[in-house]
Amino acid sequence: MIDPHTIAAVMTDLGEPPYRARQVYEALARGLAVDFEGMTSLPASLRRALAERLRPLSLEDMETLVAPRGSARKTLFATLDGHPVEAVLMTYAKRATVCVSTQVGCAVGCAFCASGRLGLRRDLTAEEMVDQVLHFARSLRDAGRRVTNVVFMGMGEPFHNYDETLRACRLLNDESGFNLAARSISVSTVGVVPGIDRLAEEPLQLNLAVSLHAATDELRDRLVPLNRTYRLDEVFAACARYVRRTHRKVLFEYVVLRGVNDTDEQAQMLAARVRPPHYHLNLIAYNETGGDGEFARPRADQLAALHARLEAAGVSCTVRRSPGAEIEAACGQLALREVETDPQP
Ligand code: SF4
Numbered sequence: 001m002i003d004p005h006t007i008a009a010v011m012t013d014l015g016e017p018p019y020r021a022r023q024v025y026e027a028l029a030r031g032l033a034v035d036f037e038g039m040t041s042l043p044a045s046l047r048r049a050l051a052e053r054l055r056p057l058s059l060e061d062m063e064t065l066v067a068p069r070g071s072a073r074k075t076l077f078a079t080l081d082g083h084p085v086e087a088v089l090m091t092y093a094k095r096a097t098v099c100v101s102t103q104v105g106c107a108v109g110c111a112f113c114a115s116g117r118l119g120l121r122r123d124l125t126a127e128e129m130v131d132q133v134l135h136f137a138r139s140l141r142d143a144g145r146r147v148t149n150v151v152f153m154g155m156g157e158p159f160h161n162y163d164e165t166l167r168a169c170r171l172l173n174d175e176s177g178f179n180l181a182a183r184s185i186s187v188s189t190v191g192v193v194p195g196i197d198r199l200a201e202e203p204l205q206l207n208l209a210v211s212l213h214a215a216t217d218e219l220r221d222r223l224v225p226l227n228r229t230y231r232l233d234e235v236f237a238a239c240a241r242y243v244r245r246t247h248r249k250v251l252f253e254y255v256v257l258r259g260v261n262d263t264d265e266q267a268q269m270l271a272a273r274v275r276p277p278h279y280h281l282n283l284i285a286y287n288e289t290g291g292d293g294e295f296a297r298p299r300a301d302q303l304a305a306l307h308a309r310l311e312a313a314g315v316s317c318t319v320r321r322s323p324g325a326e327i328e329a330a331c332g333q334l335a336l337r338e339v340e341t342d343p344q345p
Contacts, residue, residue: 001028001029001056001057001058001127001130001131001134001171002024002025002028002054002055002056002127003126003127003167003171004021004022004025004174004176004177006054007021007024007025007054008021010050010053010054011024014046014049014050016046020042020046022176023039023041023042024036024039024042024050025176025177026176026177027039028056028134029134029171029174029176029177029178030177030178030179032134032137032138032141033056034056034057034138035051035056036048036050036051036054036056037051055080057131058079058080058125058127058128058131059077059078059079059080059085059128059131059132059135060077060078060080061075061076061077061135062075062076062077062078062084063075063076064076070091071090071091071092072088072089072090072091073088073089073136073139074086074087074088074089075087075088075089075132075135075136077131077132077135079104079124079128083104083121083122084104085101085104085124085128085132085155086101086154086155087099087100087101087132087133087135087136087154088154089136089139089140091140091145094148095148095149096136096140096145096146096147096148096149097147097148097149097150097151098132098133098136098147098149098150098151099151099153099154100129100132100133100150100151100152100153100154100168101124101129101132101154101155101156102123102124102129102152102154102155102156102157102158102160102161102164102165102168103120103121103122103123103124103155103156103157103160103161104118104120104121104122104123104124104155104156105118105119105120105121105155105156106118106119106120106155106156106157106160107119107120107157107160108157108160108190108224108225108226109225110190110213110223110224110225111222111223111224111225111294111295112213112223112255112257112286112294112295115154115155115156118155120156120160123156123160123161123164124156124161124164125164126164126165126167126168126171127171129152129164129165129168130168130171130172130178132154133147133150133172133178133180134178137178147180148184149184149185149186150172150180150184150185150186151185151186151188151209152165152168152169152185152186152187152188153186153188153209153253157189157190157192157226158187158188158189158195159187159189159192159194159195159196159198159199160192162195162198165187166202166204169182169185169187169204169206170204172185173185173204182204182205182206183205183206183207185204185206185207186206186207186208186209186251187199187206187207187208187209188209188210188211188253189208189209189210189211190210190211190224190226191210191211191212191224191226191227191230191232191235192226192230193230193234193235193238196208196210196235196238196239196241196242197238197241197242199242200241200242200245200246201245205246205248207248207249207251208239208242208248208250208251209250209251209252209253209282210235210239210250210251210252210253211224211252211253211254211255212252212253212254212270212274212281213253213254213255213257213261214227214261214266215232215261215266215267215269215270215272215273216232216265216266216269217231217232219260219261219266220232223257223260223261232273236273239279243278249277249278249279249280250278250279250280251280251281251282252274252279252280252281252282253282253284254270254281254282254283254284255284255285255286256283256284256285256286256298256302256303256306257286257295257296257298258286258295258296258297258298258299258302259296260295262298262302262303262306264309267306267309267310267313268313270310270315271310271313271314271315274315274316274317275314275315276314276315276316277316279316280316280317280318281310281315281316281317281318282317282318282319282320283303283306283307283310283317283318283319283320284319284320285297285298285303285319286298303319304319307319
């Protein structure tokens with residue numbers, strides 16, 4: 001993906017009229033072109049000149065894992081400077097959702113997360129984020145389908161790379177480009193309070209998701225180290241401000257770790273904090289990441305019991321089907337394997 005401003009600047013340098021820049025941008029963002037060679041509406045000399053100056057793809061796809069029933073695909077990419085990045089496509093009957101990474105690794109270091117074990121290598125650019133989506137848009141197009149939703153929920157903390165994440169949202173939403181409705185785009189944070197406040201002021205109607213994973217500060221300090229900076233009360237106060245400002249709901253994500261955060265105490269505190277009508281809770285069974293075995297995936301009956309307990313306490317709550325368990329779809333898992341096989345300095 002190339003930002004339309006960059007295309008326009010290069011076209012001006014080449015002495016081309018502005019409509020040529022629009023043609024190229026549309027071919028990339030709508031036509032999902034991967035090179036200039038196929039843009040046969042452009043003169044051959046211009047295609048050659050563009051190829052010398054611009055690279056349409058910012059990521060190279062290295063490996064794709066497909067879940068047995070084909071409902072999830074995970075692709076490991078390499079950035080042009082050699083960093084591993086992964087994204088997941090989850091297909092349902094009517095929806096096709098791409099889970100996008102915003103950073104190479106992550107500085108937050110959640111206790112159960114493979115991306116956290118990588119540490120932060122670097123922020124991704126908006127182009128690198130959009131290219132993860134366009135990659136899956138091409139494979140869906142071959143099957144007569146399209147990307148219906150994008151969630152910024154892969155490797156990285158989006159609000160630690162706020163400007164580029166929002167630029168990616170605007171590129172995806174651009175009517176003259178990829179044209180995905182803002183309401184179909186969700187940004188997920190682990191609770192970066194200034195980021196929640198900034199998002200509330202954005203003109204785009206994006207969805208906010210907050211990864212909770214624990215309902216008491218004591219447990220959350222252990223699972224999500226950023227909780228020592230932004231305490232649960234502060235996170236919930238920011239969510240309340242967000243709801244007041246935007247009149248939109250907040251989705252809370254809760255990765256269920258057997259025997260750790262599915263206890264009666266946690267369920268009780270969760271029910272007290274995540275109150276309808278503006279808050280909804282999504283329970284996600286932990287994907288075992290092949291790490292040191294500290295955490296375990298809950299059995300189906302344990303997950304169902306937690307769900308029932310929360311619903312009985314009045315929480316608006318769903319269990320997220322996780323089609324990716326068979327394809328190492330815990331965030332950062334595939335990239336971590338890549339780095340552990342081929343460590344970088
Ligand atoms: S769960 Fe999210 S915020 Fe936590 S370490 Fe992993 S990528 Fe970072």
